[in-house]
Amino acid sequence: MKRAEKCRTGDDDRLRTETITLLVTSDIHGHIHPTDYRNEGERNLGLAKLSTVIERERRRDPSLLLVDNGDLLQGTPLTYHYAKYDRTGVHPMVAALNHLRYDAAVIGNHEFNYGAEVLRRAVRDSEFPWLSANITDVDSGEPAFGKPYLIKEIDNKIKVAILGLTTHYIPNWEHPVHIKEFKFHDALEAAKVWVSYIRRTENPDVMVVSYHGGFERDLETGEATEALTGENQGYALCTAMEGIDVLLTGHQHRALTGEVNGIAVLQPNFNGQAIGKIEIVLEESKGKWSIGRKTAELLVPDNSIRADQEIISISAEQEKRTQLWLDQPIGIVTGEMNLRDPLEARIRDNPFVEFINRVQMETAAVGISNTALFTNDSPGFHEEITMRDIVSNYIYPNTLKVLRVTGQDIKDALEKSAGYFMLTGTGHLTVNPVYIEPKPQHYNYDMWEGIDYEIKVSNPIGQRLVKLDYEGCPIDMNAEFDVVMNSYRSSGGGDYEMFKGKQVVKEIQTDMTEIIADYILQRRTIHASCDHNWKVVI
Known part of the structure; x- marks a missing residue:
């Protein structure tokens, strides 16, 4: 005093x-x-x-x-x-x-x-x-x-x-x-x-x-x-x-x-x-x-x-x-997995996001997955991968859950994610301010693997999903699908109400950073690939 x-x-x-x-x-x-x-x-x-x-x-x-x-x-x-x-x-x-x-x-x-x-x-x-x-x-x-x-x-x-x-x-x-x-x-x-x-x-x-x-x-x-x-x-x-x-x-x-x-x-x-x-x-x-x-x-x-x-x-x-643990080399990448432009990485499928989704799918043994880039600072992977690279990209101690959801739930979740974007006065694609203020919430925009979809931002929010296919056909809204996602999203985190109370088919209670590290350690060499199953258009 x-x-x-x-x-x-x-x-x-x-x-x-x-x-x-x-x-x-x-x-x-x-x-x-x-x-x-x-x-x-x-x-x-x-x-x-x-x-x-x-x-x-x-x-x-x-x-x-x-x-x-x-x-x-x-x-x-x-x-x-x-x-x-x-x-x-x-x-x-x-x-x-x-x-x-x-x-x-x-x-x-x-x-x-x-x-x-x-x-x-x-x-x-x-x-x-x-x-x-x-x-x-x-x-x-x-x-x-x-x-x-x-x-x-x-x-x-x-x-x-x-x-x-x-x-x-x-x-x-x-x-x-x-x-x-x-x-x-x-x-x-x-x-x-x-x-x-x-x-x-x-x-x-x-x-x-x-x-x-x-x-x-x-x-x-x-x-x-x-x-x-x-x-x-x-x-x-x-x-x-x-x-x-x-x-x-x-x-x-x-x-x-x-x-x-x-x-x-x-x-x-x-x-x-x-x-x-x-x-x-x-x-x-x-x-x-x-x-x-x-x-x-x-x-x-x-x-x-x-x-x-x-x-x-x-x-x-x-x-x-x-620091010694962080700098341990655990594998290498062939191809390109860098993330140079976070907006670009969120408007069309890219090898790094696809890699995370595929790790989740293989770990959970299911065919559909969603994930997010948590921050704009995510660097992706360079040629040599260390633990530092993993924790720099995957910054939260999430585990994984497999939920049984309907086609309608998937559609609703994608429409929710589609609200991440807006158009400027000159018609350019940008991030909706509600995902930036009062705090950045880039982690609440998900990208999916195992389905094919297209988001059209010029459409009104809630009506932006113009394509949603599963195995080459329009998804059945009443059919059930097993989807793997992180523990935060599976509980409805980020106002994804469609996931609340859904049947939990499987839980993988290992931290995702460990899952990613183990996946790379088992293979040593990771090949960058991308099937371009989704995109965002104006």
């Missing part, structure tokens, strides 16, 4: 003010070192860079509060290698947060990706509490990770409450085995109960909600920016209940600051590209504190910010083992 200031009011009463500083990270996704693991050279991201910013802010205010808002334990080859191959010692992300003296962390949806054992061990090894008021144990009904909120007293004067919440949409994405111990309750309803309880029993001067979820509406207009599924409830938290002073958000990978209904709101980007800062000025009158002013900003590390070598050293050995 910053030094108190005193001033004299008109009636000669003394008015004392205190300033509280709150720093928040979110969606770090395993990034400690300033690297994206794809290319050489330092990037302006990761905890090592943010550490330098944190220590600078701590010199200004030694009593500042430091919170992580979730999605910490997954996201880089370092955290993947630790969880899957090398669980020696403390999880590298937990070790880093322990060193940085975090006050609390919130459970994010990706914390469950490697199962309950990895998550619970991380919680046990943490020198700070993990908060989530709306996740309970299935058996006991109690909060799954201990007390759902934290009370911090600043200089024995000001009481700050921090309540943790997690998007309750997790069962729509996560493998059931990973979350069978937990029950996920509506975050908004939980907030109403817990904020009221904390206000009544703890009487805090400042009520902070740290929510691993985002905003479902435009902060200024209140207009819906996505389907109101309950995945993101940030706007409702600000408008449909009372008692919150500060709302910290994440999950959407947005960089934003502002105010909604008098509540300071913040979301600090992802991968450690920024850290959020909230300053709260409190005024004392007759022995009681009240909030006078709140400001929110993002602190963005640039080339002038040096990475903290102490933080880097904490995971140096784990990082070394990870």
Whole structure:
């Protein structure tokens, strides 16, 4: 807390003010070192860079509060290698947060990706509490990770409450085995109960909600920016209940600051590209504190910010083992599998996408598959393939499921994917802005193998599929087909409602990166091929 200031009011009463500083990270996704693991050279991201910013802010205010808002334990080859191959010692992300003296962390949806054992061990090894008021144990009904909120007293004067919440949409994405111990309750309803309880029993001067979820509406207009599924409830938290002073958000990978209904709101980007800062000025009158002013900003590390070598050293050995693993050559490619233009790769069949689909089809022993290019940074494969190439392209720890669906389900899914495109005013093909803002969602556009189809973007959305054949004939809408897809999509993730509740014919519970690696290791040489079974036209 910053030094108190005193001033004299008109009636000669003394008015004392205190300033509280709150720093928040979110969606770090395993990034400690300033690297994206794809290319050489330092990037302006990761905890090592943010550490330098944190220590600078701590010199200004030694009593500042430091919170992580979730999605910490997954996201880089370092955290993947630790969880899957090398669980020696403390999880590298937990070790880093322990060193940085975090006050609390919130459970994010990706914390469950490697199962309950990895998550619970991380919680046990943490020198700070993990908060989530709306996740309970299935058996006991109690909060799954201990007390759902934290009370911090600043200089024995000001009481700050921090309540943790997690998007309750997790069962729509996560493998059931990973979350069978937990029950996920509506975050908004939980907030109403817990904020009221904390206000009544703890009487805090400042009520902070740290929510691993985002905003479902435009902060200024209140207009819906996505389907109101309950995945993101940030706007409702600000408008449909009372008692919150500060709302910290994440999950959407947005960089934003502002105010909604008098509540300071913040979301600090992802991968450690920024850290959020909230300053709260409190005024004392007759022995009681009240909030006078709140400001929110993002602190963005640039080339002038040096990475903290102490933080880097904490995971140096784990990082070394990870880098050796990443650079292991596992096979070679004959032909062309590079991805130079991500839009081009999404408008006509190409060898890399076909390769991923064929790996899925052979692994699941079915004749139809769909997959996506998760980001515009996917490089494809060069002549020599390493583990680095695989994790650079397949960035999520998905497994595979085979669903039994109808021809109508396939048609509906393709029409859903066809909404990814739009035409510019000059008639050129481009990406629909809803797949870019409020966060990039390229992973929600699927490409299929085992069927023949054509999408015409000049047609209205919902009427763009102009060809859909199976084995040379128009697909039978009532016939059933076994289709392999990743675990996220099979649960209806990305608003693919047609897949929800469908019969699961088969589950392959091996991570897709391992499946791809094993496939290449068994063959050593991969031949680029493409049957041009689909295309997108204007």
